[in-house]
């Protein structure tokens with residue numbers, strides 16, 4: 231998008247999206263009957279849906295990061311979240327428990343690292359407010375199934391295999407993997423985004439580091455909304471629930487189309 235970015239239109243699109251997607255999440259939570267005997271399952275699935283919506287809202291509200299430098303970091307996390315959700319929904323209670331156990335194991339491990347580092351400095355672990363707060367949180371996690379702490383990969387497999395098992399290998403191949411290039415600062419990302427040809431013709435076309443300012447691209451917002459929509463659709467299929475509130479994604483697609491028509495109409499006046 232050029233220097234004549236239609237900020238006012240974009241602001242309206244974002245506000246509408248945030249309002250509708252928030253309502254969609256709330257409606258799903260309200261319609262899902264909670265079985266307290268399977269509390270962990272409801273908490274994990276509810277948290278992952280809310281996470282997906284939170285990431286989309288954070289991206290939507292920050293149009294200056296709708297570019298190839300930053301947006302892929304958020305989108306990659308959203309595809310990761312979707313793969314986790316899809317895999318968990320394949321055996322919800324058992325896999326929600328594994329997910330919690332792994333998270334608690336990681337937290338416990340981190341606390342041990344904190345304590346070791348305090349000990350190495352000769353400080354008293356008992357006086358440390360961070361250690362105390364983290365231990366209190368860990369001890370407050372009272373699930374009846376908690377007997378062991380697992381510090382390995384939580385699903386016992388990797389994202390690719392999870393995506394295969396959960397029927398979303400296309401998302402892995404076409405979104406998770408390419409967005410990983412930006413997330414992990416790999417050569418095929420940095421060479422495109424952070425190098426430019428040297429202007430000195432005697433330097434045999436080597437490339438030099440650049441900080442490139444990228445124009446904003448609505449496609450990143452569209453994708454974030456698409457990944458929320460995917461998560462909602464999957465949830466609805468697996469729970470058999472039917473929603474009646476308007477789709478934030480459909481509304482967004484319509485708004486983007488209208489905006490594009492407006493922009494193209496300005497660029498290419500009809501001369502016939």
Ligand SMILES: [Zn+2]
Pocket residue numbers: 428429430433436438
């Ligand atoms: Zn040079």
